[in-house]
Amino acid sequence: MLDAASPAVSGSGGITQEFPVAHISGEGYTAGEKADLTRLLTEVYHKPQFQSLTQPERETFLLTLAGNPPLTQEKVSNALDLVGSMKDLSPAERKGALQGLMSAHCDPAYARALKKLVDDPAFRALPAAVKTAVLSQAGNYPDPRTVGNLQRLIRKDWFTSESLPDMQRSLKTIARFSHNPHGDRGIIDHTLDRLLSPASPFKLEWENLKGPGTLYGEADNNVLTLNKNLVNAGNDKMVENYRSNHLSLNTVAHEVNHLVNHDEVHDTFAYFNSEYRAWVVGFRAEHGRLPTNAEAMGRIRDQFDPKLAYGPTTQGALDHPAEAQKLFDFVKSVTGLDVNADNVRDVVNNSDPNRDWKTLSVWEAPTGAGNLDNH
Secondary structure, eight states: OBOTTSSOEEOGGGOEEOOSOSOBOOTTOOHHHHHHHHHHHHHHHHSHHHHTSOHHHHHHHHHHHHTSSSOOHHHHHHHHHHHHHTTTSOHHHHHHHHHHHHHTTTOHHHHHHHHHHHHOHHHHTSOHHHHHHHHHHHHHSOOHHHHHHHHHHHTOHHHHTSOHHHHHHHHHHHHHHHHOSSSOHHHHHHHHHHHHSTTOOOEEEEEOOOOSSOOOEEEETTEEEEEGGGSOOSSSOOOOSHHHHHIIIIIHHHHHHHHHHTOOOOSSHHHHHHHHHHHHHHHHHHHSSOOBHHHHHHHHHHHHOTTSTTHHHHHHHHTSHHHHHHHHHHHHHHHOSOOOTTTHHHHHHHOOHHHHSGGGGGSBOOOOSSOSSOO
C-alpha cells in the first residue's frame, strides 16, 4: 500500500492537514513510479481546482488519478482542467462528471472532451435535469468520441424540444450507437454526421409505434422515428436485450439509410432492394461485417412474409412479370438455386442453406444497390 497521507501540509492556525485519502493503493506501480505518484498527488493537493472540491469529491478525484497507472502529468493536467470547469455545476452534475472521468480511467482525451462539453454554452443553457442526463450518458459510455457526439446532440433544436424522458432516450441511443466497439466505424460516423451535423435537415422523434411484428423505427420526410417502448428513459445505461440492441445499434443506421437514399414505398423490386440494402447497412453498423447469405435469408423471408409490413409490396412486385424476374434473380444470387414464380416462396421459406445451397450459405451476401454507408 502507498501511504498518500505522508506529505502533510500546514493549514490555518498551524493545524496539520493531511491528504483526504489516508491510503491509496500503489498496485500497478513500480518503486520509481510510486515516488512519482506521491509527488504528483502532492502537487494536485495544492491546486486551486482541487481545493474547490468537497471532501468526498476530493477522495473520488485522488482515487481516480491513483487508480489508473501510470499517473502522468498529462492525466493530472487534463483532469484538473476538467475540475476547473466544474466549479459552477450542481453537486449532482459534478458527481456525474467525476464518475465519467473514473469510468474513462482518467483518459486525458476523455477529460478534454468532457471539459469542452461542460464549457459549451449550449450545455450551460440546459435545465439542471438535462445536464445531469447528459453527464450520466457521458459516463455510461465513456470515450471522447461519444462525448463529442453528445455535445453535437445537445445543440440540435429537435433535441431541446423533446420531453425529458425522450431526451434521455435520445442521449443513451446516440451514446450507445456511437460507443459500439464492434460496429463498422465508417457507417457509424457517417450516420451520426447525417443526423447531428449543424446543417442536417434530419431529426429524431420518439413515438409509440405499433404494427405487425416489432416495429423498431421508420423514416419519412427527413424524420427518423424510433419506438419509445423499446428504450428505457432515465439516466442509467440502456437496458440491454435483443430489441434495445437492435434499435440502438442497427435501426438508427438502417432508417437514416432510407433518408439518405430518398426511398419511397412502391410495389417494385427497387423498393424491395431499398429495404434489403438498409438492412445490410444496419447489420454492418451493428456487427462490423457483411452478413452471410444464410443470415441475409432471414431478412428476405421477412420481406416476403404476408403478415409483416413488407409482404404486400413484395407481392405487388411479384404480380408484375418484369419486377418479379428481378426478385427471382436476386433470390438466386443468394441461394444459387433456380427461382421462378412456381417455387420462389418455397425457396425463400423452406430451402436449407446447409443442404441445398452448397457453399453459398457462408459467402458474403449481396449488399443491394444505393448508398451503402450513409456518407
